Amino acid sequence: MPALASLLCGYIFGLGLVISGMIMPTKVLGFLDFFGIPSGAWDPSLAVVMAAGLAVASIGYALVRPRTPIFAAQNLWPAAKEIDRPLVAGALLFGIGWGLIGLCPGPALANLATASPGVIVFVIAMAIGMAAHDLWPARAATHVRRDLTAATAADG
């Protein structure tokens, strides 16, 4: 049952990417290209997606927060508070990769449905990048252990 519920959530998330057009890298790049603002070609859709997603998630999280999950013992809300160096460096590297071709993890995985060779290359490289981080010798001792005891990712 928990897996079925998770499948449904992934499906709704994927439909959101399809309907909003955010599954298309060109649509994402249309937002990220601020040179389009003076020329009139700018596409603010991504901002609307985020605003609508945040509106629903903020209200929904507030309602869900006091409840015990239906298929789990407890909610795993991220506990980290500090804006530390790994957060800043990681967000910076992610932003550079995202800007290069317009793919972030959600749309990349959803695009596996198209069997695009480029998307397959991207997802394999993404998995290697993640594994490289987790196996990094200096980090493996602390970071991975922390991941395993709490939620697998500290924030998302």
Next chain:
Amino acid sequence: MANFTPVSAAIGGALIGLAAVLLMLFTGRIAGVSGIFGGLLNPQNSDRAWRVAFIAGLILAPLSAALVGQAVPMPQLPKSFIVIAVAGLLVGFGTRLGSGCTSGHGICGIARLSPRSIAATMIFMVAAIIVVALTHHVFAG
């Protein structure tokens, strides 16, 4: 703003937010795709089923859209697999180091008013905007 699609963007965005709320209600988890996928790569991790199921749902969505005649077009990506692989490596390493991506920080984290997620989202947005400006305009071939 000929490409602006506010109505479908609002509907799609609301569905993404709904998916995040439902995942918390059902499984107590944050709907961060990089975290969900990344957790599958750790061989010591035992909670695989819900992760695989979520990703399967993500892939089923465009397939089901194709069944009702709304096929998702082939994504337009650079011809060079090297550029794509570099982007993938940066996204993979960066989302693990920074503990999240557009969904985990940008939607779930900001919805919780997490200072970490607000900072991360501002950083990766600005970085991506600068990279697009450089690659599409300053160094455009």
